[in-house]
Amino acid sequence: MSLIDARHIEFSHGGQRVLQGVSLALDPGEIVTIVGPNGSGKSTLLRVLIGALTPQKGAVTRQEGLRIGYVPQKLHIDPTLPITVNRFLNLPHPVDPDAAKEALRTAGVAGLGTQQMSQLSGGQFQRVLLARAILGKPDILMLDEATQGLDQPGSAAFYRQIEAVRRDIGCAVLMVSHELHVVMSASDRVICLNGHICCEGTPEVVSAAPAYRELFGTGTGGALALYRHDHDHGHDHDHHHHHEAAE
C-alpha cells in the first residue's frame, strides 16, 4: 500500500490555477524527486501532500498514522542569538539526548551538538535540519529545495547523505529541486511538473523525454552520467533477459 496517494489534484491560489490533474503515489522506501521550473507548483504540491493546503478538486489519502518529516528550504536564525545545535533540536519539544545524538549521526553531523548554530557551514546547517526531521521517526522525508545555497559538490554530498538516511531508517523521500542532474542521480523516480505532470520515470527515462527536454533543454545528459553512481539495478537486467528469452 502507498504511504500517500494523491488523485487528480487541482489547486488554485486565488484565481490562479497552479495544479491541474496531478496524481502521484509514494511507496515505502522510494526516493522520488519533483523537478520543474520556477512557479510550476512544486512547493504547492508538497503542501497539498502534507495537508497544509486543501485542494479544490481531487483527494489525498495518507496511510493511517503517517509521519512526515519536513526539511525546509532554509531557516533563518538570528545570528546574534546564541543557540547550540542541541538546544535547537530540543525546540519546540524536549527530546531524548540519545535520540538527538543518534539523529545527528544519521544526518552526518555526529559530534556537532555543542556547536553554535551560527557557526555551522551551509551543508552542516542543512544536515542539522535533516537531523531534526529524522527525530520524529518519519515514514516520509520531504525536502523542499533543501540544497539552496550549497555549491554543486556540497549538494551532491547532501543528496548522498539523503540516500544514506534512507538506508538507515528506511523512510521514503520526496524532494523538490531544480538542480536537475545532481538530484536526479539519487532518485528512483523523477516527476517533471509544470502545473500538470509532464513526464515521469527513472532519471534516465525523464532526462530523455521530449517534454522534459522542452522545459530544460538537452544539456543535462552528460552531467547526469557524471553524477550517477552505482545503484543495484540487477532486476532490470533480469527483466531484459526474460524478455529476450520470450521472444
Ligand SMILES: Nc1ncnc2c1ncn2[C@@H]1O[C@H](COP(=O)(O)OP(=O)(O)OP(=O)(O)O)[C@@H](O)[C@H]1O
Ligand atoms: N500563498 C500564495 N498565494 C498566492 N499565490 C501563490 C501562493 N503561493 C504560491 N503562489 C503562486 O503559485 C504558483 C506556484 O508556486 P509554487 O511555490 O508552488 O511553485 P514552485 O514550483 O515551488 O516555484 P519555485 O521553484 O519558484 O519555488 C506561483 O505562480 C506562485 O506565485
